[in-house]
Amino acid sequence: MAKKATTSNNNANPMDGAGLPEAYWQSAFMNNWSMLSHHIIGRIGITLLALFALMAVGSFIPPLIDPIYNPMSGVDPDIAYASSPSWKHWLGTDFIGRDIFSQLLAGARIAFMVGISSAFMSIFLGTAIGIVSGYAGRWTDTVLMRMADIVMVMPTLLVLLIMSALFGQLNIWTIVLLIALFRWPGVSRVIRAQTLTLKHRPFIEAAKIAGASHGRIIVRHLLPNVLPLALLYMTFRVTSAIVIEAALAFLGFGDPGTVSWGMMLQWVWKTGHMFQALWWLLPPGICISLLTLAFYMLGRAMEEILDPRLRREDPEE
Amino acid sequence: MSTTTMTQSQTQAMPVIRLERVTRAYHTGGGGFAGGHTIVTSLNEVDLDIHAGEIFGLVGESGSGKTTAARLMVRLEHPNHGRVLYHGENVAKLRGKKLKRFRRRVQMIFQDPYQSLNPYQSVQHIVEEPLAIHKLGLPAQRQNKVIETLTQVGLTPSMTYLHRYPHQLSGGQRQRVAIARALVLSPDVLIADEPTSMLDASIAIQIYGILSEVQRRRQVTMLFITHSLAAAHFLCDRIAVIYRGHIVEIGPAKSVIADPRHPYTQALLDALPRFGHPWGERRFDTLREIPRSEPATGGCPFFSRCVPADLDLCRQRRPALKSRDGIHSSACFLVE
Amino acid sequence: MTPLLEIKDLSIDYRGGRGRRTTAVDDVSFSLSKGESLGLVGESGSGKSTIGAAIMGLLPGNAEITSGQILFNGEDLLRIDAERLRQMRWKHVAMIFQAAMNALNPIHRVGDQIVEAIRVHEPDTTPEDARARVSTLFEQMGIALERLGHFPHQYSGGMRQRAIIAMALACNPQLVIADEPTTALDVIVQDQILKTIRALQQKLSIGIVFISHDIAVVADVCHHVAVMYAGQIVEIGPSAEVFATPGHPYTRMLLGAHITLADEGGKLTDAVCRIADTAVSASACRFAPRCPHATSQCTQTAPQWIRQGDNHWIRCAMTTEGKPCPPQP
Numbered sequence: 001m002a003k004k005a006t007t008s009n010n011n012a013n014p015m016d017g018a019g020l021p022e023a024y025w026q027s028a029f030m031n032n033w034s035m036l037s038h039h040i041i042g043r044i045g046i047t048l049l050a051l052f053a054l055m056a057v058g059s060f061i062p063p064l065i066d067p068i069y070n071p072m073s074g075v076d077p078d079i080a081y082a083s084s085p086s087w088k089h090w091l092g093t094d095f096i097g098r099d100i101f102s103q104l105l106a107g108a109r110i111a112f113m114v115g116i117s118s119a120f121m122s123i124f125l126g127t128a129i130g131i132v133s134g135y136a137g138r139w140t141d142t143v144l145m146r147m148a149d150i151v152m153v154m155p156t157l158l159v160l161l162i163m164s165a166l167f168g169q170l171n172i173w174t175i176v177l178l179i180a181l182f183r184w185p186g187v188s189r190v191i192r193a194q195t196l197t198l199k200h201r202p203f204i205e206a207a208k209i210a211g212a213s214h215g216r217i218i219v220r221h222l223l224p225n226v227l228p229l230a231l232l233y234m235t236f237r238v239t240s241a242i243v244i245e246a247a248l249a250f251l252g253f254g255d256p257g258t259v260s261w262g263m264m265l266q267w268v269w270k271t272g273h274m275f276q277a278l279w280w281l282l283p284p285g286i287c288i289s290l291l292t293l294a295f296y297m298l299g300r301a302m303e304e305i306l307d308p309r310l311r312r313e314d315p316e317e
Numbered sequence: 318m319s320t321t322t323m324t325q326s327q328t329q330a331m332p333v334i335r336l337e338r339v340t341r342a343y344h345t346g347g348g349g350f351a352g353g354h355t356i357v358t359s360l361n362e363v364d365l366d367i368h369a370g371e372i373f374g375l376v377g378e379s380g381s382g383k384t385t386a387a388r389l390m391v392r393l394e395h396p397n398h399g400r401v402l403y404h405g406e407n408v409a410k411l412r413g414k415k416l417k418r419f420r421r422r423v424q425m426i427f428q429d430p431y432q433s434l435n436p437y438q439s440v441q442h443i444v445e446e447p448l449a450i451h452k453l454g455l456p457a458q459r460q461n462k463v464i465e466t467l468t469q470v471g472l473t474p475s476m477t478y479l480h481r482y483p484h485q486l487s488g489g490q491r492q493r494v495a496i497a498r499a500l501v502l503s504p505d506v507l508i509a510d511e512p513t514s515m516l517d518a519s520i521a522i523q524i525y526g527i528l529s530e531v532q533r534r535r536q537v538t539m540l541f542i543t544h545s546l547a548a549a550h551f552l553c554d555r556i557a558v559i560y561r562g563h564i565v566e567i568g569p570a571k572s573v574i575a576d577p578r579h580p581y582t583q584a585l586l587d588a589l590p591r592f593g594h595p596w597g598e599r600r601f602d603t604l605r606e607i608p609r610s611e612p613a614t615g616g617c618p619f620f621s622r623c624v625p626a627d628l629d630l631c632r633q634r635r636p637a638l639k640s641r642d643g644i645h646s647s648a649c650f651l652v653e
Numbered sequence: 654m655t656p657l658l659e660i661k662d663l664s665i666d667y668r669g670g671r672g673r674r675t676t677a678v679d680d681v682s683f684s685l686s687k688g689e690s691l692g693l694v695g696e697s698g699s700g701k702s703t704i705g706a707a708i709m710g711l712l713p714g715n716a717e718i719t720s721g722q723i724l725f726n727g728e729d730l731l732r733i734d735a736e737r738l739r740q741m742r743w744k745h746v747a748m749i750f751q752a753a754m755n756a757l758n759p760i761h762r763v764g765d766q767i768v769e770a771i772r773v774h775e776p777d778t779t780p781e782d783a784r785a786r787v788s789t790l791f792e793q794m795g796i797a798l799e800r801l802g803h804f805p806h807q808y809s810g811g812m813r814q815r816a817i818i819a820m821a822l823a824c825n826p827q828l829v830i831a832d833e834p835t836t837a838l839d840v841i842v843q844d845q846i847l848k849t850i851r852a853l854q855q856k857l858s859i860g861i862v863f864i865s866h867d868i869a870v871v872a873d874v875c876h877h878v879a880v881m882y883a884g885q886i887v888e889i890g891p892s893a894e895v896f897a898t899p900g901h902p903y904t905r906m907l908l909g910a911h912i913t914l915a916d917e918g919g920k921l922t923d924a925v926c927r928i929a930d931t932a933v934s935a936s937a938c939r940f941a942p943r944c945p946h947a948t949s950q951c952t953q954t955a956p957q958w959i960r961q962g963d964n965h966w967i968r969c970a971m972t973t974e975g976k977p978c979p980p981q982p
Contacts, residue, residue, distance in 0.1 A: 202428075208393065209393065209420065209423070210446060211420030211450045211451060220435075220438075225435070378841065517696035518696070518867075518868075518912075544840065545912070546914070586914075588843065588845075589840060590873045592911075593913035593914075595915040
């Protein structure tokens, strides 16, 4: 039979003749990456994200140059009012002489921190609950999904406002955690649906027949197959987390110890500079819009790539 | 099963797999406003013995219940009534150590090689996983075992396949990997559910070659499920023909093909393309073009399509599997 | 007399991702007379379905016809304008698909769908005439007339396939492309459908291009057969002759791999052939890597057409009877 096959070249890849074998996720990633970089919206999103990431990293530099550039405590001793852009302060200063540019940079860092960490937490929770719910089925599924429904219908912002009103000012990490706790149900619904379609696929049943435990099936077989979807949802969760934090801060319930873009907007508004100091109002507003837009665009592009039905042209093979 | 076959199987060793009056029904949600659900009976009081070391063919059309039988035997599902016995033990009651041992001894090959391999696992991981689950051997020994098994299913040189992923393999290669995964535990029962229906003919015959080689060398008991009487005849020692959840004929492969007794088996043989047919002119004409109305209760499952049916007897009573010679039996009143 | 369908030197490429191109159909020529049937046999990926789609003008967007002609009654289907092609489709050239469920609209009654199809292509027909024609078709196909008012989901798989065939025949086409029409069906249903196709073909003298991977089915239905391998026709001729005296090693392999009731287990050893993994250069026999008789000549030069019988041609360098001729099947 195939013993005769030694004469033919078995090393060759039957798909495309490429040499070295590569892992599925690896090749999938490379494929998707090349598609993503050809995808115009995806490209804009990535470029914007790179820009903001640069800002977040750059936020450590100004305080090193001069303590007056410290976004929170640094005050220009010569200026005690909201001054317009100058050489010393590229984007001007706020009402007590703090540098707006360095505040903007620090805000980028906070936005990334809040967005990514709360998205990560909600994705973690959502994926875990979604897989367990879909795999276990029956009453576990019912209980978990009813719980998800209850959490899902709660207006996140309102509940957060009430909580901060009750418990006083919330720490930024508490806010991150609370956002995560309220934003998992959407993810878990999607992951559960995906798990349900995977559950009866023959490779899961083959593992069962080979004697695999439930834990093994979940970790080795289900998880890798739902992970791309979870990562996709993470980009959307980042967007919503940033918006919620900004809204909370703008309404005055943010962490007073951090400089976030929402906080900056709140200062503009509270000190009555709303339409007097555009150099102060516009940068944080534009940054919030652009960063959420960037994550959203990235998500859209990823969605299109991961879901073949949305793909415009599907290469045969 | 007739009394003659019972005594015969008692004198033989205990069957490896035995189905005892197994019934499996599915509830399907009723459509829309109609509300109530319907019950679809996939297997109806099926008795079946599979003996050690034989290749047993289960032949039927889609929806006849043959895949359900396989799923019951590997304990992916449980019967509603009746018992599935493995070496005399009720499979549904297995727990703990005994279940784990059963999982080591009974393996399955699925129909669709594109669905039966985890896309995120390399060939090595796929084939090695059963060994890891049962904690057999050290990692180095496991790899040797994997290579040995891959060689056996014709994936040579095996080293070059270890780090490939399913998407880099053709359909035939994937099915070989699936067979290797099933064989790596050295099972004593192998259930192959239409393993070649998604593959080209030239690949299919290679898969048959591997299966019969494995069976011969390891003395595995094999259940081969197929819709093709020709393939079953080609590969199997014994054949059972299943129609709408009922076994209608069972016997040695040669005997079933050369001397089919049930009108449904005869209809299946009539339907085979004439090309390369050794009995090109043989015709039974037992299939009604326009079905009769179904009998309300009881009755022969094939009654509505059967030309020679007795209008009273076959409508009212369901024939049991009976045999004249003790090895080849059919469930039809007209044979008696 | 011009043949009903003549395909000349047809080549079709698929554009893949990252600028890759694969040739699905390579220099294929054959012709079909009125009332005859030709089977295109080959394994998956041999390009047989691509030819069917090309005849219907239904190639996917990433396919490109690089050369050749498809002459239907002497008219090149690849050169005529879209409107004319649309008129031709269904009216003169119809297709029977494999996926019977997708070809019927689930929200309309089957009878209405076929009446609609007739009236779209022949606007002069009155609804009554169309309905009468559909009833006749259903009778011919052996579907009970009350089924006309049913929805597709109320049909069984076999019945749906019959309805599809009825729909394809509704406008009395001269040519029908049947792409694996029985592949998803059970043996008994397949047998019935094949019987119906055979009977209708004789009665209405339709030309049929029958695409299938199953040589037994093709042998049952078709007058002529073309065996395809990797985009090329490697053997073509009257089906009785091709299957009785196959000339090309690939045809022999296909026949060897086909299991019939006559076979015993011994067949396993001699039907086996090599696994092909390697791509072959254009100037070589495509089948050489899998061929048990291949020599160095096979891997260096492309084989020429060799005449085996009256209308029986093969493309193999190792068969020495006859002498090389230009493709003139």
